[in-house]
Amino acid sequence: MTFQDLPSDWPTRSLTDTDIAPDIVDLVVRESDREGGCLSILLCGDGDRLLQPVAITDLDDEPHLRRREVFDTFLGSFGEMLSGIVVAVGRPRGHEPDDEARAWHEAAIASCREHGVPLLGTYLATVHGVVEMPQWEELRAAG
Template structure:
């Protein structure tokens, strides 16, 4: 699925499903936003459905992204009906890097302290949308046969 074939009832579905959240991010983060770079936030209702998309542009360095995540999470505490969020770093190209992983960990910690549900963290580029899994979702390496 992609944003081209989202189901008709997509606004009522939960963004807790990473594949579905990726499709919604693909819809909400424009090509211009990906090229310019920034932070995309999908604010969610208690049932996980989309309440409001937000895009924070012109965030020049990794430390500023961490600050932006903190500000968005703390600000969303005062919004009625917002119980969680989906975060995405937007940039033109490149794969997941250590700065993205630090931002993901920071988002986990800030959301945990704020008692907000973090439905997922993603990287959105012109090449696609990539999910950053939490540790419980990572597969452990298969043991190698050492002979």
């Protein structure tokens, strides 16, 4: 399935539903942002439904501390109002997470733990499709 096949009730669906979440990521992460590299944070509210996607571009070689700052800024400001977040790392091509995608994922995990906001999923979005990045049982238990 792709965003073109989303059911009409998709805005009412939870982003914990791994059958529909990749398609919603496909919808909100624009191809032009994938081409240039991006980070998208999908802010979720009641029922883990999408409230607002936020796209951040121009991420060339962000150091680890800067990655944490990105998440800490959102979660420190809005964390109490969120039921969770979904993270999407956009890049031009491929199906496997690279070191950069894993670094963004690790920063999201650490920041979500610190701010008490569940990380509902992390995805790699490329022109070849959207794939969920591995989640560890420890993370699922904490969320």
